[in-house]
Amino acid sequence: MSGITDHPSSAPTAQDIALAERLVALAGEALSGPTTQVADQLRAHTAHIALLERQGPVMGAVLSMCRAAAERWQAGGYGHFSVARHMPSVAPALSSLLQAAVDGDADPQLHDRARRACAASAEDAQKLIAISAGVHALLEAGPRRFPAKTVTEPIDPRRLPDLRARLVSAQQGKPAVNQLAIALFENTGTLVPYLDAADDAARVLLAQETDRLAKARLYHVDEEMTEAAIRKAERGRKGPLAPHRVPARRGFIAFGKPLVRTVPEGEERPADVVAVSWGPWAADFAHAPAHLRPTPVAGPRQPFWRWFGPNGVRHIEPFDGREHPTWWLTFWVRPTHAVPGAPPLMADNETTTGATETPGPMQLGTTDEVAHVVFACWDFITQEQVTKRPITQQRVQPRKPTDLRRDRRKGVVDDSAVHLVTLRGRRPRPAESAPAAPAPSGRKLDYRQVIAEYDRSHCMNPRLHRDDPDKERHHHEEITVIEHVRGPDSAPLRPTKESRTVRQLTAETAAAADPEQVGG
Numbered sequence: 001m002s003g004i005t006d007h008p009s010s011a012p013t014a015q016d017i018a019l020a021e022r023l024v025a026l027a028g029e030a031l032s033g034p035t036t037q038v039a040d041q042l043r044a045h046t047a048h049i050a051l052l053e054r055q056g057p058v059m060g061a062v063l064s065m066c067r068a069a070a071e072r073w074q075a076g077g078y079g080h081f082s083v084a085r086h087m088p089s090v091a092p093a094l095s096s097l098l099q100a101a102v103d104g105d106a107d108p109q110l111h112d113r114a115r116r117a118c119a120a121s122a123e124d125a126q127k128l129i130a131i132s133a134g135v136h137a138l139l140e141a142g143p144r145r146f147p148a149k150t151v152t153e154p155i156d157p158r159r160l161p162d163l164r165a166r167l168v169s170a171q172q173g174k175p176a177v178n179q180l181a182i183a184l185f186e187n188t189g190t191l192v193p194y195l196d197a198a199d200d201a202a203r204v205l206l207a208q209e210t211d212r213l214a215k216a217r218l219y220h221v222d223e224e225m226t227e228a229a230i231r232k233a234e235r236g237r238k239g240p241l242a243p244h245r246v247p248a249r250r251g252f253i254a255f256g257k258p259l260v261r262t263v264p265e266g267e268e269r270p271a272d273v274v275a276v277s278w279g280p281w282a283a284d285f286a287h288a289p290a291h292l293r294p295t296p297v298a299g300p301r302q303p304f305w306r307w308f309g310p311n312g313v314r315h316i317e318p319f320d321g322r323e324h325p326t327w328w329l330t331f332w333v334r335p336t337h338a339v340p341g342a343p344p345l346m347a348d349n350e351t352t353t354g355a356t357e358t359p360g361p362m363q364l365g366t367t368d369e370v371a372h373v374v375f376a377c378w379d380f381i382t383q384e385q386v387t388k389r390p391i392t393q394q395r396v397q398p399r400k401p402t403d404l405r406r407d408r409r410k411g412v413v414d415d416s417a418v419h420l421v422t423l424r425g426r427r428p429r430p431a432e433s434a435p436a437a438p439a440p441s442g443r444k445l446d447y448r449q450v451i452a453e454y455d456r457s458h459c460m461n462p463r464l465h466r467d468d469p470d471k472e473r474h475h476h477e478e479i480t481v482i483e484h485v486r487g488p489d490s491a492p493l494r495p496t497k498e499s500r501t502v503r504q505l506t507a508e509t510a511a512a513a514d515p516e517q518v519g520g
Helices: 014-032 038-049 055-077 091-104 110-117 120-147 157-171 174-185 199-214 222-235 368-386 402-409 502-514 515-519
Strands: 191-193 217-221 251-259 271-279 306-309 310-318 325-331 347-353 392-396 418-421 449-451 454-459 476-481 484-486
Touching: 014 055, 014 120, 038 055, 038 120, 055 120, 091 120, 091 174, 120 325, 157 174, 157 199, 157 217, 157 251, 157 271, 157 402, 157 418, 174 199, 191 199, 191 347, 199 271, 199 325, 217 222, 217 271, 217 368, 222 368, 222 418, 251 368, 271 368, 325 368, 325 392, 368 392, 368 418, 368 476
Parallel strands: 217 251, 217 418
Antiparallel strands: 191 306, 251 271, 271 325, 306 310, 325 347, 392 418, 449 484, 454 476
16 A cells, blocks of 8 residues: 555655655656666656655655746746646546646645545556656756757658658547547637547547548648638638538648748747648537447437537537538647657647638638638639639649558558649749840730739629529639739730739849948
């Protein structure tokens, strides 16, 4: 049995502090340079503390050291330390307890909670002591072992299939369930299943996300197309979404330029979004373990999901996804610190949208901001299906058979081919802005002009356009005409007020040619 008694723990003595310091020192050595000798010493020292009658004061000293190390971690600019993120295999109850200690919660009973958590046996006590020492070691060695990156790197399209396979594998493990259950227990979820147990809700969410990832078609859009999608998102979509304007039933799109989200002044900016996955959603428990059922409620209507919004909680009943198509979007970001063994990406937020909904103007500082960029990418990719003016071109990067078999073993169902999407045509380069003017060719235009990018409504049946003004027998599609050059290829480029690109190129050229401005 553990040496813990039911009496309140007294303040740590010098001997208790010495035992705690020796414990965290061994844990730090085990993390920085693991050897058999250090591991044996750490195991023996942990077992010794677990059998002491003054185990409580020693634990109190260790938790105080964790809090001090967390303050140094934050002072170094490494943000908030999450026990669940850095140690996902820890049970939710212990992880929540250690997180409270790291955050410095004003809980006078915190040490008593730690004492009761391992009061059953010396084995449980030893486990909590070892994990606490491990948390301290990560906090002390973290800034050196896991350096933070100031600039978010986009996903390399060559690594995209391997990255997706790792995500699918990570979603199926118990650490993922524990980590997500802790987040749900702390009420950080926006749209969650109607279940009392956080771990059951986590299993439903992970099962559905695994299905979306495993069957997703992989897309990579380059930096230029990402910038065009951001511009279109800022203009806003005028019409509702439609299933035929979604390029794949399930997909995973990686951006060549990470999406920077807007936050109010004074608030910490969230991590940049590097990818988004999507798939159909019907507010049910599809793909989850069959024994999971929603918590029963009084009345004829049984909700399956609940949405936590700024105006309260809204209960959602299951619906027919074929009659009312709805898509679930998950936003993926890179972890703040590259922890060995952790997935390369983590889900940051989620949202849903229906086929009958018109996105409208983009709402800055919300999930709507990223969703609009995804909608714009969908419109660009599928524009060739509704008009003779496609604005994108795709090049498929197939997966090698040996790599594809490895993906199958990890649960991937898709063929793992990467669709590399780029815009058709390129903007004029500065060196091309003023070629020598040839003799007039007799054409209507003897100069080139940059036409600014714009959206327009494209009629799908011009014969009925005049006779059917209410669009009951025909419909329109929203298409985009990207910035392009009009005029003969050999003609000089004329700056125009309508062209944002020409103004920028002209301003840059003038600034470079002004000796006073260069010298100042």
